[in-house]
Amino acid sequence: MELLRQRILAEGKCFEGGILKVDSFINHQMDPQLMMAVAGEFMKRFTGAGVNKILTIEASGIAPAIMVGYLMKLPVVFAKKKKPSTMENMLATTVYSFTKRRDYDVCVCRDYLGKDDRVLFIDDFLANGNAARGIMDLVRQAGAELAGMGFIIEKEFQHGREALTEAGVRVESLAIIESLDNCTIKIRQ
Amino acid sequence: MELLRQRILAEGKCFEGGILKVDSFINHQMDPQLMMAVAGEFMKRFTGAGVNKILTIEASGIAPAIMVGYLMKLPVVFAKKKKPSTMENMLATTVYSFTKRRDYDVCVCRDYLGKDDRVLFIDDFLANGNAARGIMDLVRQAGAELAGMGFIIEKEFQHGREALTEAGVRVESLAIIESLDNCTIKIRQ
Numbered sequence: 001m002e003l004l005r006q007r008i009l010a011e012g013k014c015f016e017g018g019i020l021k022v023d024s025f026i027n028h029q030m031d032p033q034l035m036m037a038v039a040g041e042f043m044k045r046f047t048g049a050g051v052n053k054i055l056t057i058e059a060s061g062i063a064p065a066i067m068v069g070y071l072m073k074l075p076v077v078f079a080k081k082k083k084p085s086t087m088e089n090m091l092a093t094t095v096y097s098f099t100k101r102r103d104y105d106v107c108v109c110r111d112y113l114g115k116d117d118r119v120l121f122i123d124d125f126l127a128n129g130n131a132a133r134g135i136m137d138l139v140r141q142a143g144a145e146l147a148g149m150g151f152i153i154e155k156e157f158q159h160g161r162e163a164l165t166e167a168g169v170r171v172e173s174l175a176i177i178e179s180l181d182n183c184t185i186k187i188r189q
Numbered sequence: 190m191e192l193l194r195q196r197i198l199a200e201g202k203c204f205e206g207g208i209l210k211v212d213s214f215i216n217h218q219m220d221p222q223l224m225m226a227v228a229g230e231f232m233k234r235f236t237g238a239g240v241n242k243i244l245t246i247e248a249s250g251i252a253p254a255i256m257v258g259y260l261m262k263l264p265v266v267f268a269k270k271k272k273p274s275t276m277e278n279m280l281a282t283t284v285y286s287f288t289k290r291r292d293y294d295v296c297v298c299r300d301y302l303g304k305d306d307r308v309l310f311i312d313d314f315l316a317n318g319n320a321a322r323g324i325m326d327l328v329r330q331a332g333a334e335l336a337g338m339g340f341i342i343e344k345e346f347q348h349g350r351e352a353l354t355e356a357g358v359r360v361e362s363l364a365i366i367e368s369l370d371n372c373t374i375k376i377r378q
Contacts, residue, residue: 059247
């Protein structure tokens with residue numbers, strides 16, 4: 001997606017350890033027009049995939065996911081990163097975050113994810129794929145089907161896609177970062 | 190907002206202690222078409238208020254805020270509930286959550302909130318107003334102006350509005366819950 005590619009090159013910032021910050025338009029400040037364009041691209045790629053629900057994880061996945069849900073006229077569920085005190089009837093899984101160097105729980109209420117759901121998972125980043133594998137586990141526990149996963153930015157050099165495609169999951173990323181070596185952003189053409 | 194009012198009466202669930210759960214369309218599963226309608230109503234109410242930035246708090250504020258930003262063609266910043274390891278140059282404040290019975294930090298990067306900003310804060314709930322007062326503090330620290338605050342649902346019986354209007358803040362709520370006594374939802378006409 002050329003619009004996104006140009007924006008990452010113009011505003012993305014590299015840090016040691018393969019970190020790419022896109023805080024000015026995706027992760028902290030967000031550009032809603034870009035989010036809608038991103039959602040339009042996801043819709044185009046997943047049209048015909050039989051999706052009936054959009055799933056994401058709080059917090060940075062919510063903006064693109066709600067836009068996809070709006071365009072596709074589908075409900076959007078966001079998985080929570082800790083168990084809410086008022087939530088019962090929950091599915092939960094544990095995800096290890098390399099960035100934060102700790103485990104966290106991801107949970108979703110069974111009322112909103114079940115065997116009649118065919119899910120499109122939307123998130124901001126695909127890195128090592130730990131969060132995405134957590135989502136696969138939640139979808140499996142719910143007895144739902146996973147129609148695919150869409151990421152705004154994939155850090156290809158962190159190999160998250162491999163385990164997903166090996167498990168038969170369709171993965172679509174709108175910008176694929178080949179490397180951040182020497183703090184230079186190299187995006188696939 | 191009648192559409193919202195009907196939805197709360199149809200799907201909202203009361204719990205002891207003045208808790209209203211709207212998990213099926215706002216707080217966990219979200220209805221994107223309703224979110225866009227909510228955003229349209231906020232835009233109508235705040236047209237002419239000179240807003241140049243939308244501010245919210247993760248996670249449930251993000252969906253309505255990104256829709257407002259989309260309609261008003263303005264950037265959206267979401268304040269974070271804990272200090273990210275990679276964020277520098279931060280403004281922070283502490284908020285006490287009655288629901289969770291603990292303090293949490295709310296922070297925003299100075300790069301995205303400053304003296305040239307005239308901010309519209311959007312959130313899902315106004316209850317006792319602690320989070321909103323935390324936002325007022327962040328806006329003040331940033332040297333920005335607060336043009337107003339818009340909430341999808343206000344729990345009037347928890348009196349959050351009082352301190353805000355006393356401080357001169359314009360508050361707009363799209364559904365005002367008068368009481369949840371005897372687990373009956375009473376919404377202002």
